[in-house]
Amino acid sequence: MTPTTPAVVTTGLTRRFGDFTAVQEVNLSVAPGQFFGFLGPNGAGKSTTIKMLTGLLAPTSGSIHILGLDTTASPLEVKRQIGVVPEGLALFGRLTGSEYLKFVGQMYGLDKVLTAQRTAELLDFMSLASEPKKLITDYSHGMQKKLALAAAVIHGPKILFLDEPFEGVDAIAAGTLKAMLQGMIARGATIFLTSHVLEIVERLCTHIAIIDKGRLITHGSLEDLRAGVATASNGSRHLTLEEIFIQVVGSQHTADAPARELTWLG
Amino acid sequence: MAGLENLPTARQQLTAIAWLRSRLFLNNFRRKGGKGEVIARIFLYPLFALLAIFPIVGAGVGAFFIVSRNRFDFLPYLLWAIAFLWTTLTISTQAQAPSFDLGMLIRFPLRFSTYLATRLLFGLLDVPTVVSSLSLFAATIGIGIARPELFPAAALVLLLLDLTILFFFRMIFLWFERLFAQRKTRELIMGLFFVGMLAFQYVNVTVNSGNHKASTPAEQAHHTRRIGIAMRAAHAAAPVLNALPPGLAATAIRDLAARKPTQAILPTLGICAFAAAFLGIFARRLRGEFHGESFSETAAPAATPPPIAAVPSSPSLTLTPTQTLSSTPRLSPVLAACMIKEIRYITRSGPLLIPLIAPVFMAFIIVTRSGLANHSGPWLLPATLAYVLLALTANMYNILGIDGVGVQLYFLAPIRFSDVILAKNLVGLALIAVEVLITSAIVLSTSATPDLPSLLSTYLWLAFTLLISLTLGNIRSIYSPRLIDLSKFRRSRQGQLNVLIGLLILILCAALGAAVLYLASHIHQPWLPVPVFALLTALAGIFYRLNLDHLEQIALDRREIISSELCKT
Incomplete structure (x- = not known):
């Protein structure tokens, strides 16, 4: 791998479920060190794409290269380089936070001393160290999210994939997560995240891709997107990501939907 | 309120829940592998039924002989055996219970009485309940054949006993879930369970010699001594056992058989008191759940946000990508x-x-x-x-x-x-x-x-x-x-x-x-x-x-x- 090798490259990435095509011909490139936001409306294909990128789902066709490695040819080598917070969080409810992190560390091949050291550091950083005997099943949702993120980074991944990391997380926990993610970016890691919270994506991400109905509609730096949308709408105003998103995706959806009202409500 | 003028009746809601249960049951077979499940049940259920027939017939035959030979002193043992069977099956079998958590129903506009009825009614087709209830029913028939005039009263008493044991297990399992939800109590209960089992086995080894016929004088003396211990233990336990529902039911039936109906009232009322107590404790716990208390281990408590001051002082992470794959020669x-x-x-x-x-x-x-x-x-x-x-x-x-x-x-x-x-x-x-x-x-x-x-x-x-x-x-x-x-x-x-x-x-x-x-x-x-x-x-x-x-x-x-x-x- 050379310094210029893209962190993530997909070529013609497609996934079908029977007759339904969830992701179609997605060509994507994420450079190393980017904080990449992968956006789209519900059912657009975000989770399917992230599952394929992280090895949880096999593509129907197309290829994925992570740090120059083909995910099909070198799945284990790829997995060692990435960290993932999947949709379901992949936690084991009957373990304590410390036990879980030790388990994950061992699964990634860290030696015991390093695993123990990082476990302590991560639990402390995530403010999860105060109740060492508490089982994960008894954690609040926010605590579980923080633990899942801790598990995703314990082996020091070069790329971090996060599926809706801020969903159901309170402002304080979100602050901890954001601080950690920005620290990782500063140290050269690449982060690929999906989120519905566009304000957070706008604040964190340098590059954005938008997917809708399984197709990649647009991708590039936030400034490129902003410029493109502003030009298309002949405006010179500084657009927010929400406005960009609605212009790119939302207009199409709202145009399709007839004006309706639920008259019996209220 | 958009068509919500009246609350649905309990009957409507119970019907809806029963429908939901039946749909879940049927849809379960429509899943991948569902046909295999149907085939498995077709093969297994008759087998289970065959195994269950022994205690059921045994209870009927036993009750017939006890009543026809006027050996009512054995009736408490028969009823205790059925209660023991219920307990054993409850421990050793998996529930055929609803495939969803009935606790989720509380988000609907349900009256507590409807919720209580739902929790009592669902699971009636569970294996321990069916086998043990049929055993009690068979015992009633056995009594009825031996002494037809005893049948109505014995049926009433044994029905009461059946409900009492049912309420007892409903109560116990709700408490178990509550207790198992906390780590310390879970470990304590498991410990008590172990000790209880070991104690039971110790008593069993001490007093029981199975069907072995003693052949030598020494063996005969040993056997007699063990029988003596068993008899003394049974006599010592008898007052306690007779004061509990199976013993009370046996006493009531014995009094009825002796044509002393007034004496049978007291033990019958005793069973009713136990039933009411079990149901009351069950309802009390259930009311807590109905009002939002969660017994389940999966329900996470409210999040306790870390102190704001802790965030800036958190240590920074200095993780670096690692290539270390351990090469331990023994176990990976x-x-x-x-x-x-x-x-x-x-x-x-x-x-x-x-x-x-x-x-x-x-x-x-x-x-x-x-x-x-x-x-x-x-x-x-x-x-x-x-x-x-x-x-x-x-x-x-x-x-x-x-x-x-x-x-x-x-x-x-x-x-x-x-x-x-x-x-x-x-x-x-x-x-x-x-x-x-x-x-x-x-x-x-x-x-x-x-x-x-x-x-x-x-x-x-x-x-x-x-x-x-x-x-x-x-x-x-x-x-x-x-x-x-x-x-x-x-x-x-x-x-x-x-x-x-x-x-x-x-x-x-x-x-x-x-x-x-x-x-x-x-x-x-x-x-x-x-x-x-x-x-x-x-x-x-x-x-x-x-x-x-x-x-x-x-x-x-x-x-x-x-x-x-x-x-x-």
Whole structure:
């Protein structure tokens, strides 16, 4: 791998479920060190794409290269380089936070001393160290999210994939997560995240891709997107990501939907 | 309010819940593997019915003889035996209960009485309830045949007893869920359970000699002494036992038979008081749940946000990408980590632990109490071990079920999935080895030691059967994983098809073993089974090893199905 090798490259990435095509011909490139936001409306294909990128789902066709490695040819080598917070969080409810992190560390091949050291550091950083005997099943949702993120980074991944990391997380926990993610970016890691919270994506991400109905509609730096949308709408105003998103995706959806009202409500 | 003028009646809501239950039940068969479940039930239910018929008929015949011979002093024992059967079945069987948490119903505009009725009515078709209620019904019929004039009153008393025991178990399980939800109380209860079982076994060994006929004067004296101890224990316990519902029911029926109906009122009222108390405690706990208190372990308490001041002072992370893959020469770290995780899961879950204990406990009771130990044929050890295996093999066919959403980690981490399977198998084998050891000690200490060829053949056959079961169980676990809910007592789902497959494999292996033993006996070559079973074990070991490698790819191909099945909420 050379310094210029893209962190993530997909070529013609497609996934079908029977007759339904969830992701179609997605060509994507994420450079190393980017904080990449992968956006789209519900059912657009975000989770399917992230599952394929992280090895949880096999593509129907197309290829994925992570740090120059083909995910099909070198799945284990790829997995060692990435960290993932999947949709379901992949936690084991009957373990304590410390036990879980030790388990994950061992699964990634860290030696015991390093695993123990990082476990302590991560639990402390995530403010999860105060109740060492508490089982994960008894954690609040926010605590579980923080633990899942801790598990995703314990082996020091070069790329971090996060599926809706801020969903159901309170402002304080979100602050901890954001601080950690920005620290990782500063140290050269690449982060690929999906989120519905566009304000957070706008604040964190340098590059954005938008997917809708399984197709990649647009991708590039936030400034490129902003410029493109502003030009298309002949405006010179500084657009927010929400406005960009609605212009790119939302207009199409709202145009399709007839004006309706639920008259019996209220 | 948009068409919500009236609250639905309790009847409408119960009908809706019953409909929901029936749809869930039927839709369960429409899932992938649903047809297999139907076929499994068609085969298994008649078998279960056949097994259940013995206690039911026994209760009827027993009650008939007690009443017709006017031996009412034995009636409390019969009713206590039925209560004991109910308890044993409750511990040793899985619930056929609703496939959804009834607690979720509280978000609907339900009256508490409707919720209470729902919680009482659902689960009435559970195996322990059906078998024990039918046993009480059979006892009523037995009494009715012996003394037709007693039938209406006995039916009323035994119906009351039935409801009392039902309320008792509803109450106990609600409390169990509550108690099991806290780690300390869970460990305490498990400890008490162990101590209770050991104490029971100690008493059993001390006073029971099975059906063995004492042949020497010393044996006769020993037997008489033990009978004396048992009688004294029974007399000492009698006041307590007679003051509890089965004893009260027996007293009421005896008084009715003696044409002293006024005397029967007091014990009948006693049963009513117990029923009311159990129902009251159950309702009290349930009311807490109805008003939002959560008993389930899965319900997380409200989040306690960390102090704001703690955030800026958190230590910074200086993690760097690592290339360290351990090269420990002995047990690989992945294997060790997975094994430790498995052991922690088992020791922290009552619903996982109790089914592991129950078979040995039951084997002990069957071997020692039935007097089987004194008919020390060479079949006793293999038969008992086969029984223990039968109770444990269903778990082998769904080894991923307890992992839930955690299964995703196995596909995300840079590991071989076969290592995870191997770790699970090793822990499973170690547990079975311990159970086999304990069971063997029980059988061999209470009966004559079989000759060496029989002993070796038995353990080699066991190894062969275990390897075959493990191999097929691994395949089944990957092709048809089912989520197991560890937070609910008696509500894990192994699947009837898994039970049937486990049973069939065991029957086939037992038939093969019997055929080899028969052949060896026929040609007078007692050592013949040893090399035959050794060869079969070696072949099964090779089959297991080859299959383990093959499973790696199968699991990868099916990762999406496995994840989606086990990540269900």
